Amino acid sequence: MSLLMPQPFVSLDHHTSGFDWRTRLRAASIHLALSAAVATVAGLLVFGVWYPYPYREISGGRELFLLVVSVDIVLGPMITFAVFNRAKPRGELRRDLAVVVLLQLAGLAYGLWTVHLARPVHMVFEYDRFRVVHQVEVPLELADQVPPGIDLAPLGGPTLLTLRPFRTTQEKTELTVAALQGLHLSARPDLWQSYEAGRAQVLAAAHPVAQLMSRFPQRTAEIEAALRKGGRQASAAAYLPLVARKSEPWTVLLDATTAEVIGYLPLDSF
Structure with a gap:
């Protein structure tokens, strides 16, 4: 007879079961907002110091940073959503969240270290062109041959260098x-010299901007805009090709008298 008697109703709502969707979503949303704030600060470091324009474009800094940060931002809140449960003892919940945060920070630190190692450290005049050199491209066995006054990997962003003349034909x-x-010549510290020491060679290799306009008449407005931004007229400017990590070369605009860099163009001028 007892099998036929009404049984007490057992609540299966989300509060009793311990799976509160709203609470978990709120916790994950807060975690996502905090992660985005940390990523913004990291972005200021990456794009303001390590990969300033145009290196974020030509050295792949934007794609590398977005890959690292997007994975880190998404995984952290997702794990928080999975582990957050108010039914847990407070100490256990705090421990779980602390582990999530530590793992996320460790992942972000490793990702930023990777971005740091891949960052551009110098833009070097390589006899007839400029080439961007990244820290990972410099052989460790040549690190002790950096000339005095030049940093192997400056922390404040890429610097301008030139290559010294070859000493012998051999x-x-x-x-x-x-x-x-x-092993590109520009990645060899034993060939580096200051930009001032090779300024005359830069000017001798550079071409008049008027020549660039005649080669690319459809890009004249873009070239003129870059010159205006750099405060120069076409008659007072020159250019050289720029090679970096990406396959498509760029163009460096120079002052035709001082060899000062006045602008960059996403233009293959080889």
């Missing part, structure tokens, strides 16, 4: 062969 041959095998 040196030129050996280093050219090494470059063909993947």
Whole structure:
């Protein structure tokens, strides 16, 4: 008879079951907002110091940073949503959330370290062009051959350098062969010298901007806009190609008298 008697009703709502969707969503949303704030601060460091314009474009800084941060921002709140449960003892809940935050910060730190190692450290005049050198491209075995007064990997953003002339024909041959095998001349600290020391060579290799306009008449307005931004007229400006991590070269605009860099263009001027 007892099997036929009415049984007491057992509530299966989300509060009793311990799975409160609204509370978990609120916790995950707060975590997401805090993660976005931390990512914004990290972005100021990456794009303001390590990858200033145009390096965020030509060195892949934007894509690398977004990959690292997006994964970190998404995973943290998702894990919070999974582990957050007010039915847990307060100490246990705090421990779980602390572990989530520590794991997320560790992932962000590792990602930023990777971005830091891949950052551009110098833009080097390589005899007939500019090339962006990234920290990971500089051989460790040549790190002790950096000339006095030049930092191997400056923290304040890329600096301008030039390459010294080859001392002998044999040196030129050996280093050219090494470059063909993947070690670019600009990545060799033993060839670096200050930008001032090679200023005359930069000016000798540069081409008049008027020539650039005649080669790319459809880009004349863009070239003129870059010159205005740099405070120069076309008659007082020159250009050289720029090679970086991405396959599409850019163009560096220079003052035709001082070799000062006055602008950049996403234009293949080879």
